Amino acid sequence: MGDPRKSRRKWESPSTPWDKQTLLTEQELLSKYGLRNKREIWLARSIIRKYRHQARSLLGLPLAERITREKQLVAKLTRIGLIKGTATTDDILSLREENLLERRLQTLVFRKGLAKTIYQARQLIVHGHIAINMKRVTSPGYFVTTEEEDKIDYYPLSPFKTKPISREEVEE
Numbered sequence: 001m002g003d004p005r006k007s008r009r010k011w012e013s014p015s016t017p018w019d020k021q022t023l024l025t026e027q028e029l030l031s032k033y034g035l036r037n038k039r040e041i042w043l044a045r046s047i048i049r050k051y052r053h054q055a056r057s058l059l060g061l062p063l064a065e066r067i068t069r070e071k072q073l074v075a076k077l078t079r080i081g082l083i084k085g086t087a088t089t090d091d092i093l094s095l096r097e098e099n100l101l102e103r104r105l106q107t108l109v110f111r112k113g114l115a116k117t118i119y120q121a122r123q124l125i126v127h128g129h130i131a132i133n134m135k136r137v138t139s140p141g142y143f144v145t146t147e148e149e150d151k152i153d154y155y156p157l158s159p160f161k162t163k164p165i166s167r168e169e170v171e172e
Helices: 020-033 040-057 061-082 089-093 097-101 105-112 118-126 167-171
Strands: 131-134 152-154
Touching: 020 040, 020 097, 040 061, 040 089, 040 097, 061 089, 105 118, 105 131, 118 167
Parallel strands: none
Antiparallel strands: 131 152
């Protein structure tokens, strides 16, 4: 786990952050997904880069080992919701940061219709009005798995819930 006082950042900034094309692409993603800053894009890019690197490293393995590791990687990415169950290594290599940004709680709340705008979705999450499986989640960058996707709803004690329930029913 490591020492909590020596935490590392999970993202890597671009090598040319002031490139015109990079700036335009990042600004488009910021507005489309309602992100707070470019670090959230860089985090998604780093995570996708890690998965693509794992898929590329599979290509150099012996066939028997490659098949087992490829199944494990495909199962993990399917559980996260980045690819479908019948995917191959080529599908993993074609992943982009938009695929991961679509799996964020903020985006899914907006796509589900719980918020009118992507920015309102972020605000509802931060203010504690959104829950997954009746447990409050206050991080808009939370990556939602496929099992949790249909369990996203308003928190039971939220005024946005059509029929709020009592505190005792939530604690049960």
